[in-house]
Amino acid sequence: MSAQVPPHLDAEVNALLAHYPPEQKRSAVLMVLHAVQEQCGCVSDAMVEWVAAKLGCQPIHVYECVTFYPMFRRKRVGKYHIKICRTLSCELAGSHKLSETLQKTVGTGMDQTTPDGKFTISWVECLAACGTGPCLMINDDFHEKVTKEKAEQLLANLK
Amino acid sequence: MAAVERKLITARMDQPGYSNRLESYLAAGGYGALRKALAMTPEAIRAEVSKAGLRGRGGAGFGCGLKWSLVDRKSGKPIYLICNADESEPGTFKDKQIIYKDPHALIEGIVCASFANGVKTAYIYIRGEFAEGYKILVTAIEEARAKNFVGANILGSGYSLEIFVHRGAGAYICGEETGLIESLEGKRAYPRFKPPYFPAVLGLWMCPTIVNNVETLCNIPLIVGMGGAEFSHIGTPNNTGTRMMCVSGHVNKPGYYEVELGKITLGELINGLCGGVSGGRKAKAIIPGGSSAKVMRCDERFKGKKRDGTEYDWSWQDVPVDFDSVAMIGSMAGSGGVIVLDETADLPKALANIAEFYAHESCGQCTPCREGSLWMAKALHRMTHGRAMKGDTDYLKSIADNIPGRTICPFGEACSWPVQSFIEKFRDDFAKLEK
Numbered sequence A: 001m002s003a004q005v006p007p008h009l010d011a012e013v014n015a016l017l018a019h020y021p022p023e024q025k026r027s028a029v030l031m032v033l034h035a036v037q038e039q040c041g042c043v044s045d046a047m048v049e050w051v052a053a054k055l056g057c058q059p060i061h062v063y064e065c066v067t068f069y070p071m072f073r074r075k076r077v078g079k080y081h082i083k084i085c086r087t088l089s090c091e092l093a094g095s096h097k098l099s100e101t102l103q104k105t106v107g108t109g110m111d112q113t114t115p116d117g118k119f120t121i122s123w124v125e126c127l128a129a130c131g132t133g134p135c136l137m138i139n140d141d142f143h144e145k146v147t148k149e150k151a152e153q154l155l156a157n158l159k
Numbered sequence B: 001m002a003a004v005e006r007k008l009i010t011a012r013m014d015q016p017g018y019s020n021r022l023e024s025y026l027a028a029g030g031y032g033a034l035r036k037a038l039a040m041t042p043e044a045i046r047a048e049v050s051k052a053g054l055r056g057r058g059g060a061g062f063g064c065g066l067k068w069s070l071v072d073r074k075s076g077k078p079i080y081l082i083c084n085a086d087e088s089e090p091g092t093f094k095d096k097q098i099i100y101k102d103p104h105a106l107i108e109g110i111v112c113a114s115f116a117n118g119v120k121t122a123y124i125y126i127r128g129e130f131a132e133g134y135k136i137l138v139t140a141i142e143e144a145r146a147k148n149f150v151g152a153n154i155l156g157s158g159y160s161l162e163i164f165v166h167r168g169a170g171a172y173i174c175g176e177e178t179g180l181i182e183s184l185e186g187k188r189a190y191p192r193f194k195p196p197y198f199p200a201v202l203g204l205w206m207c208p209t210i211v212n213n214v215e216t217l218c219n220i221p222l223i224v225g226m227g228g229a230e231f232s233h234i235g236t237p238n239n240t241g242t243r244m245m246c247v248s249g250h251v252n253k254p255g256y257y258e259v260e261l262g263k264i265t266l267g268e269l270i271n272g273l274c275g276g277v278s279g280g281r282k283a284k285a286i287i288p289g290g291s292s293a294k295v296m297r298c299d300e301r302f303k304g305k306k307r308d309g310t311e312y313d314w315s316w317q318d319v320p321v322d323f324d325s326v327a328m329i330g331s332m333a334g335s336g337g338v339i340v341l342d343e344t345a346d347l348p349k350a351l352a353n354i355a356e357f358y359a360h361e362s363c364g365q366c367t368p369c370r371e372g373s374l375w376m377a378k379a380l381h382r383m384t385h386g387r388a389m390k391g392d393t394d395y396l397k398s399i400a401d402n403i404p405g406r407t408i409c410p411f412g413e414a415c416s417w418p419v420q421s422f423i424e425k426f427r428d429d430f431a432k433l434e435k
């Protein structure tokens, strides 16, 4: 298997490696996987091998991180990944109603992607915005105090 | 006592026109403490931090000066400093405010702390979800480097420091300091055995390492600026300084409030600063220090003897907001996250939510934690979905009783304490689910 490495990724990874002592290259794995996922949409087997070669470790060392850390995914998700906080303060603030609204508006269930590949909705754990719940993230952006109206507005802006 | 905030850490961040860029911080007198620190000796700064009595704001409340004094300075190996910006204890949302709104305050803290400890390389371990926070920190470090507050020969002092930002990727256990170190080494975040792996001796890459929370580090420039003695007069003895208290759940004005430790009560925090319990209702239960802290029952009287021998007899409103008082009443101030549950709250449902968090976040190394956290979540799920079985309450309790003390890291306690305390304080709410 040989990976299709996007242009710039190699340079980006080399720059990241400079943050760690030369004999500790493996330490960069999370940073490198973030960079890979950002550019490729997910972390494929081929990219696991590419990363291992870059870091001078075995593919299993990279693979175990891909499976251990919830933010890394093996398959692509929708263009907009909506991550709703499931944890207590947000539940008290109405996250369940919010998830129902979102599922209905978008037309898909939790952990599923719409057929057009536009939206995926998932639960995530506490996002450190408990005072302004219910909160969610759309890709890398935080949205707090998400009322029904605000949720519908957010989605409308994404269309 | 009037319920007032004392804004030291949060002095700038919410002022109109304040931005997270360097100009704002400089205009507010930023990096003044760094200049002062560089004119002192590292030993002198460490002595001031000890004198200040600063306790860690990450969860355990461990003395910062004491932590620094345990660092192995004779090993000949480099000493590393890691800023713990993994902020993921449910109910806690203060470090994010600092990072997003006033990142230079953190960077100045890291440079001062690093200089005081002979650190040449520091890492900020930031939780993966703070993607924007990561960019803000990287930009702030570049800005600081351009003004020579970071990098080689800082302000001509001969002292050099590099700061790198390292992103996590969604695992709560990376907040535990040895799990964090494993994660920073590029592995799964499996916490390490202590002993022998005390970070101060065998930390990052087996080198002496200091792990401090974001808010803790932001206090260092304050201490350098005013001196340890003056800092020690803020707050109360053994609970010095201020703390960013995070309040969420059933209150009218949830949010973060910076208060002097021990100078205000839980009642003043919730009924005063937070505008009272939602809808004018009564508080039923309070989780005072992040979701792993033991729950307080609000109609209980808290009685006992203080360390100085005087007796106390408190309602929940009377409990001073500080490390020692919350510990005295059988819980912990923990991460500073206060979650309020009012009289309408469904406590088994709240506990089921918490238990599901821990079941999801156990790293899986220790059998009692991996299996126990899952069993507790499953039992609570069926209890809150009309399928409770006879004896479930005792079953839950017995699982929770068999985890603490039998695991590698304090997550074992963290996942058991909520279950033990909810059942101890509100047994009827659980028992009535058993038909």
Ligand SMILES: Cc1cc2nc3c(=O)[nH]c(=O)nc-3n(C[C@H](O)[C@H](O)[C@H](O)COP(=O)(O)O)c2cc1C
Residues within 6 Å of the ligand: B055, B056, B057, B058, B059, B060, B061, B062, B064, B067, B084, B085, B086, B087, B088, B089, B172, B173, B174, B175, B176, B177, B178, B211, B212, B213, B214, B216, B217, B409, B410, B411, B414
């Ligand atoms: C399960 C667990 C999770 C933790 N999560 C965090 C966290 O998210 N942020 C943090 O600063 N400390 C966290 N801690 C505490 C750290 O292990 C460590 O004590 C702290 O970062 C030390 O900093 P301090 O002395 O400045 O408080 C956690 C501890 C445990 C046991």
Ligand code: SF4
Residues within 6 Å of the ligand: B173, B190, B191, B361, B362, B363, B364, B365, B366, B367, B369, B370, B407, B408, B409, B410, B411, B412
């Ligand atoms: S107590 Fe739990 S989280 Fe901690 S090391 Fe053991 S299994 Fe992992």
Ligand code: FES
Residues within 6 Å of the ligand: A085, A086, A087, A088, A089, A090, A091, A125, A126, A127, A128, A129, A130, A133, A135, B090, B091, B092
């Ligand atoms: S509980 Fe939702 S952000 Fe903390």
